[in-house]
Amino acid sequence: MRFRLEKRPAPSQLLLALTPLFAVLATMIAGGVMFWSLGADPLEAIRTIFWDPLFDETFSAYSRPQLLVKAGPLILIAIGLALGFKAGIWNIGAEGQYIIGAVVGAGVGLAFYPTENRLIFPAMVLAGAFGGWAWAMIPAILKTRFGTNEILVSLMLVYVAENILASVSSGLLRNPDGMGFPGSRNLARDYPAASNLEIFAGSGMHWGVVAAFIAVIFAYVLMTRHKMGFSIRLAGEAPKAARFAGISPTRLVLFSLGTAGALAGMAGLFEVAGPAGQISIDFNSGYGFTAIIVAFLGRLHPIGILLAGLLMALTYIGGELAQLMLGMPAAAIQLFQGMLLFFLLAMDVFANYRIRIRSREVA
Amino acid sequence: MTDALLTLEGLTKAYPGVVANDAVSFAIQPGEVHALLGENGAGKSTLVKTIYGLVKPDAGQMVFGGRPFAPANPRAARAAGVAMVFQHFSLFDALSVAENIALGMDNPPGQRQLSASIRDVSEAYGLPLDPDRVVGDLSAGERQRVEIVRCLLQNPKLLIMDEPTSVLTPQEVQILFHTLRKLASEGTSILYISHKLEEIRALCEDATVLRLGKVVATCDPREKTARELAEMMVGTTLHVPEREGGESGDVLLQVSGLSLPAPSDFGTPLRDITFAVRAGEVLGIGGVAGNGQDELLDALSGERFAPAGSLFLRGQDVGRLRPNARRALGLLAAPEERLGHAAAPEMSLTENALLTGDVRQKLSNRGFIRWGKARDFAKSVIDTFDVRTPGPETAAGALSGGNLQKFVIGREILQKPDVFVVNQPTWGVDASAAAAIRQALLDLAQSGAAVIVISQDLDELMDICDHFTALNEGRIAPIRPASGLTIDEVGLMMGGAHDMHEAETAARAEAEA
Numbered sequence: 001m002r003f004r005l006e007k008r009p010a011p012s013q014l015l016l017a018l019t020p021l022f023a024v025l026a027t028m029i030a031g032g033v034m035f036w037s038l039g040a041d042p043l044e045a046i047r048t049i050f051w052d053p054l055f056d057e058t059f060s061a062y063s064r065p066q067l068l069v070k071a072g073p074l075i076l077i078a079i080g081l082a083l084g085f086k087a088g089i090w091n092i093g094a095e096g097q098y099i100i101g102a103v104v105g106a107g108v109g110l111a112f113y114p115t116e117n118r119l120i121f122p123a124m125v126l127a128g129a130f131g132g133w134a135w136a137m138i139p140a141i142l143k144t145r146f147g148t149n150e151i152l153v154s155l156m157l158v159y160v161a162e163n164i165l166a167s168v169s170s171g172l173l174r175n176p177d178g179m180g181f182p183g184s185r186n187l188a189r190d191y192p193a194a195s196n197l198e199i200f201a202g203s204g205m206h207w208g209v210v211a212a213f214i215a216v217i218f219a220y221v222l223m224t225r226h227k228m229g230f231s232i233r234l235a236g237e238a239p240k241a242a243r244f245a246g247i248s249p250t251r252l253v254l255f256s257l258g259t260a261g262a263l264a265g266m267a268g269l270f271e272v273a274g275p276a277g278q279i280s281i282d283f284n285s286g287y288g289f290t291a292i293i294v295a296f297l298g299r300l301h302p303i304g305i306l307l308a309g310l311l312m313a314l315t316y317i318g319g320e321l322a323q324l325m326l327g328m329p330a331a332a333i334q335l336f337q338g339m340l341l342f343f344l345l346a347m348d349v350f351a352n353y354r355i356r357i358r359s360r361e362v363a
Numbered sequence: 364m365t366d367a368l369l370t371l372e373g374l375t376k377a378y379p380g381v382v383a384n385d386a387v388s389f390a391i392q393p394g395e396v397h398a399l400l401g402e403n404g405a406g407k408s409t410l411v412k413t414i415y416g417l418v419k420p421d422a423g424q425m426v427f428g429g430r431p432f433a434p435a436n437p438r439a440a441r442a443a444g445v446a447m448v449f450q451h452f453s454l455f456d457a458l459s460v461a462e463n464i465a466l467g468m469d470n471p472p473g474q475r476q477l478s479a480s481i482r483d484v485s486e487a488y489g490l491p492l493d494p495d496r497v498v499g500d501l502s503a504g505e506r507q508r509v510e511i512v513r514c515l516l517q518n519p520k521l522l523i524m525d526e527p528t529s530v531l532t533p534q535e536v537q538i539l540f541h542t543l544r545k546l547a548s549e550g551t552s553i554l555y556i557s558h559k560l561e562e563i564r565a566l567c568e569d570a571t572v573l574r575l576g577k578v579v580a581t582c583d584p585r586e587k588t589a590r591e592l593a594e595m596m597v598g599t600t601l602h603v604p605e606r607e608g609g610e611s612g613d614v615l616l617q618v619s620g621l622s623l624p625a626p627s628d629f630g631t632p633l634r635d636i637t638f639a640v641r642a643g644e645v646l647g648i649g650g651v652a653g654n655g656q657d658e659l660l661d662a663l664s665g666e667r668f669a670p671a672g673s674l675f676l677r678g679q680d681v682g683r684l685r686p687n688a689r690r691a692l693g694l695l696a697a698p699e700e701r702l703g704h705a706a707a708p709e710m711s712l713t714e715n716a717l718l719t720g721d722v723r724q725k726l727s728n729r730g731f732i733r734w735g736k737a738r739d740f741a742k743s744v745i746d747t748f749d750v751r752t753p754g755p756e757t758a759a760g761a762l763s764g765g766n767l768q769k770f771v772i773g774r775e776i777l778q779k780p781d782v783f784v785v786n787q788p789t790w791g792v793d794a795s796a797a798a799a800i801r802q803a804l805l806d807l808a809q810s811g812a813a814v815i816v817i818s819q820d821l822d823e824l825m826d827i828c829d830h831f832t833a834l835n836e837g838r839i840a841p842i843r844p845a846s847g848l849t850i851d852e853v854g855l856m857m858g859g860a861h862d863m864h865e866a867e868t869a870a871r872a873e874a875e876a
Contacts, residue, residue: 225731238703241704243666244686245721
């Protein structure tokens with residue numbers, strides 16, 4: 001017996017549209033088996049992850065706002081990443097750009113402490129975007145000047161960024177009133193001019209969520225109406241045709257890595273000034289990597305990313321709930337999220353290819 | 364009919380929306396060179412794939428050597444004695460000739476024995492080939508020999524050749540024909556597919572003409588004129604490109620001393636290319652594939668920069684300008700590869716119209732695309748150039764080769780270029796579409812543009828060009844007026860004079876020895 005993948009001449013559009021749904025279903029099934037093997041009731045585990053955070057009377061008051069809090073940075077980062085992915089430029093280092101954005105943005109805010117001025121928070125947002133942009137420019141410029149691989153460089157810079165984070169939280173940005181503990185002043189609690197609080201109480205909606213929605217609209221218009229979006233799609237689908245059309249690969253790399261970096265940096269700033277509150281050694285929580293899953297789960301389409309970000313946020317919150325209520329290990333939840341990407345990619349293969357089984361021929 | 368090598372009876376194959384073969388019946392006699400003629404989309408490929416076991420027919424049967432023949436796959440077809448040389452070579456550049464041949468065989472013998480038999484076969488049929496050379500260093504003609512020798516090693520009874528001469532110089536064509544005639548005289552039947560009617564008249568004894576999947580005629584091509592054959596294929600009277608000998612005007616494009624290194628390991632460097640094209644003139648650039656055609660087009664279109672001082676448009680140095688800046692000045696181009704280079708396969712015709720039309724047709728406003736205008740532009744290309752498609756929203760990849768080519772060429776011509784460079788304008792395009800494209804190029808020159816046609820089809824170049832030159836290993840031959848050139852002279856230009864010199868020296872050395 002031998003399996004062979006055969007490209008479908010015309011993949012069904014319906015099938016392609018439904019693959020994310022199938023992927024979610026398959027994840028539920030495989031995840032259920034995993035939870036069962038860990039000694040939990042699979043149905044209860046699935047319900048705890050997907051249903052309780054939104055509708056359970058006890059938890060939803062806390063966890064419903066968390067949906068937007070978690071989805072905001074995921075969507076913001078994924079929108080930026082998707083621009084590059086569409087053009088075939090693989091920025092894997094959004095986590096690093098997120099960290100540097102947070103550090104630079106928070107640094108600007110802390111430099112003004114304790115001045116109260118309306119302009120401080122906007123300045124921090126700009127500084128955060130600049131930090132992420134500058135961090136993304138490193139792989140971008142290395143790629144365009146020396147032809148280095150942006151996957152490797154952007155990924156390695158994540159670890160550099162983590163070390164910078166550790167260094168500033170116990171050095172440059174350490175809270176002078178913190179009795180020597182690492183970590184900056186708490187912006188959300190102690191510095192109103194620099195805080196990114198909920199716009200409507202109990203909604204989870206902070207400025208980062210607003211920025212994410214704006215980014216979705218911006219990306220949608222860019223991809224459908226603007227020449228830059230056309231260039232991005234063309235470069236991804238037919239690189240030679242893109243060169244013929246006069247699209248400069250250098251410009252595309254700088255634009256897509258720069259935009260992704262700026263958005264990730266902003267996401268970092270919104271996080272540090274709001275939900276996280278302070279720069280600390282363990283400030284980053286993997287949004288930059290999870291956003292890669294979100295981008296693909298959303299088929300690199302702005303609206304798809306919006307929905308995928310909300311779904312992924314739900315698995316985060318539900319996952320925490322499952323850890324709390326069912327005693328699942330954190331690794332099981334990460335595995336569960338990984339399954340989602342795995343199944344999505346697998347379903348994609350089946351939508352585009354069909355399996356042929358052939359008995360081995362005698363040579 | 365009973366002694367025929369291969370008899371096809373009522374072969375039918377339908378795909379959704381199109382009947383590719385409709386009750387096709389004909390027979391191939393042993394030792395016969397049989398031509399299969401037809402426009403693109405007439406069903407030639409499907410028919411050949413059926414014989415070679417790549418396609419299963421819906422109805423009908425084949426008899427091969429007196430026995431029912433229904434190959435399940437190419438391996439079964441090869442085992443029965445059917446071999447095929449495809450239009451596109453399937454060779455690995457980095458491997459040697461012998462290694463490539465072994466890869467294509469079902470039961471390759473040992474390397475040493477294989478090399479010996481390659482030498483035997485290639486000598487016996489006048490196809491000189493060194494088994495140890497790396498394929499990446501071979502010319503297109505030599506690569507084709509690799510494919511042919513691979514087939515001959517299997518001792519086929521029927522050899523199928525799909526458009527074999529499109530990459531050959533006239534001299535190489537003569538060598539190929541010599542080989543094919545020798546094979547036929549030994550009893551091997553040959554099924555020969557080509558668009559080049561003169562070749563078919565010179566080589567084939569019998570011809571089957573397909574139109575829209577049906578056999579519309581069988582004839583002896585030697586008794587017909589090329590025009591009669593073409594009209595059988597098309598089903599209507601064929602429009603032959605017409606031209607009026609216009610006065611040529613000022614020099615529009617001047618290339619002087621253009622040299623560029625090869626873009627990749629298997630590319631060709633451009634060496635000191637110098638020529639000029641005038642308004643109203645059609646300059647033909649011949650040459651065997653892989654001698655710098657793609658590289659020249661890239662340098663002219665702006666995909667690669669030319670050194671300063673080597674490329675002038677109306678006296679202005681444009682060598683360092685990007686493609687869109689050159690388009691704005693009136694220098695437009697259409698590359699050879701339709702899918703993936705001239706057009707993006709998965710994008711709609713509207714999007715593909717935007718691909719090169721943005722600057723001159725003003726399809727965007729401050730970066731925002733005017734989709735309505737782009738669609739109108741795509742529609743006018745479709746209407747003006749008779750592109751058969753449901754509409755501008757169709758993906759480019761869904762069009763047939765000829766229709767997409769009409770779109771790609773039409774897209775540039777409708778933008779009224781001052782200088783238009785086109786590589787292989789009618790490659791793989793059926794006769795009526797090719798005639799339409801050639802006429803459009805002539806009309807463009809008539810209207811005062813300078814047209815550069817890079818092509819491997821000499822008949823085409825002789826039809827439409829005022830001046831002729833050829834590329835050989837990235838060098839360009841001195842430009843000659845096209846009228847009065849003999850096919851031998853053309854062949855020498857394509858082969859490059861230095862080649863001839865070496866050959867002469869070798870011949871003399873041999874004579875002296």
